[in-house]
Amino acid sequence: MITIEARIPYDVTGNLGAAYNDIMRETKSDVVLFVDHDIFQCNPHWHHVIQKIMTDNPSIGMLTCWTNRIGNGHQRDTKAPKSDSIADHRTYARILWARHKYAVSDILSCSGMLMALRVQCWREVGPFNDGFFDVDSNYSKRIAASYWRLSRAEGLYVYHLRDRDVGSWIDGQPTSMSYLPK
Numbered sequence: 001m002i003t004i005e006a007r008i009p010y011d012v013t014g015n016l017g018a019a020y021n022d023i024m025r026e027t028k029s030d031v032v033l034f035v036d037h038d039i040f041q042c043n044p045h046w047h048h049v050i051q052k053i054m055t056d057n058p059s060i061g062m063l064t065c066w067t068n069r070i071g072n073g074h075q076r077d078t079k080a081p082k083s084d085s086i087a088d089h090r091t092y093a094r095i096l097w098a099r100h101k102y103a104v105s106d107i108l109s110c111s112g113m114l115m116a117l118r119v120q121c122w123r124e125v126g127p128f129n130d131g132f133f134d135v136d137s138n139y140s141k142r143i144a145a146s147y148w149r150l151s152r153a154e155g156l157y158v159y160h161l162r163d164r165d166v167g168s169w170i171d172g173q174p175t176s177m178s179y180l181p182k
Helices: 016-026 046-056 086-100 119-125 135-145
Strands: 004-007 031-035 039-041 060-067 104-106 114-118 149-160
Touching: 004 046, 016 031, 016 135, 031 046, 046 060, 046 114, 046 149, 060 119, 060 135, 086 149, 114 119, 119 135, 135 149
Parallel strands: 004 031, 060 149
Antiparallel strands: 031 114, 039 149, 060 114, 104 149
């Protein structure tokens, strides 16, 4: 089995691409799982699912999954619950898991709310571009255009809070960009 390290990338200057690259350079794992700070893993076996898919499919350079709220249509499941009830999203995740298990589909791009990136793929495709907006989706398109596969785990679903106006929970501390009111 391959080794996986889960990380939430962050850079105080807002250079998400640099944060991704720093993590990729430092890892001792075979795969780095990048996740946003505002997702909830609805499948309690998410780590095993990702590890098995990446082990069984050595040509997958990057893997993502389904979610409820995201700009990228390759990851947004339009049948997902519209509520913010974690129970509703866990029930939906069970349905997807029962239907698809470890199946994957190749896609053309993904957003970084959840992306498992194989270190060997990163070394061959090259580093992420500097910046914040579209860094992840542009990188995923580079993978899809290479001989590496960009895939979505059909049986894996995460709840994504995304763009909810909750403000800072710590007085005087700024919130992440995705939490700022529009």
